[in-house]
Amino acid sequence: MKTGHFLMIAIICSASSSAHSAELLAQPEYQEGQTFIFNNGRVEQYSGTDGNLIIWKHRSGRKYSRAPSFFVPILQWKTSRSRGSRKLNGHPDKLWPLRANKKVRFSVVTNSEFRKKNQNWEQARRRRSVQFWTCHTRPMVTIQVPAGQFETQPVECQKFSTSSMKVLQKQVWYYSPAVGHYIRKDNQSYLSGKHSSILLVTTLTGRAANPKRIRSILDKIKSEPTG
Secondary structure, three states, rough: OOOOOOOOOOOHHHOOOHHHHHHOOOOOOOOOOOOEEEEOOOOOEEEEEOOEEEEEEEOOOEEEOOOOOOOOOOOOOEOOOEEEEEEEEHHHHHHHOOOOOEEEEEEEEEEEEOOEEEEHHHHEEEEEEEEEEEEEEEEOOEEEOEEEEEEEEEEEEEEEOOOOOOEEEEEEEEEEOOOOEEEEEEEEEEEOOOOOEEEEEEEOOHHHOEEEEEHHHHHHHHHOOOO
16 A cells, blocks of 8 residues: 555644644544544544544444543443443543653553344353453654654553463554554453554544445555455
8 A cells, every 4th residue: 555545634744843742642532423544443532532432434424432541441332243332440641741761550440241143231241350451661762654744752561360460462653743642552462472562553633534425435445455
């Protein structure tokens, strides 16, 4: 995929300025309908707020809730087969404004339900779990993604076992002040040994963030070679 093939807003010119980006490392403010599309087909569309939560919409139309800090796990969700919520303990927002060598600790208590096809929610299997997280910021780094080249503030997060305190998972989020969102996420599971990354392809705003345009971009992503 060519660099900036789908980029819809003129932000790349400011991505290389350290002094400018340092001024923009406060929590982002999103616009109604602002949409971020990633190379794995993931779509994140801003749908407003509910108290202290940010509501995002999936490409399917279903909604889910997150904390203002993008590195905190999803706090409320519902699909046809599962639903759940998380209670956040701690103050991950203290990592803002982002700059190198800051650190926060927090935990989340997850209550989730899973049902089989043709089951109602009263028959669902229920699960409760606790996750401990630490997140810290690395020095700024310039990275390349399909949307272009941007200066980013990496945020590295680790999830720990509640019994052994061993690291179970590592995530690295690359936040771009020019974009106002993370543009890359690396995920490493130490249980399965699997590693994955997602990269920003484009961001849409205003009338451009419509279902037809989103579908067109997703079809283009699907049709292009991945090697």
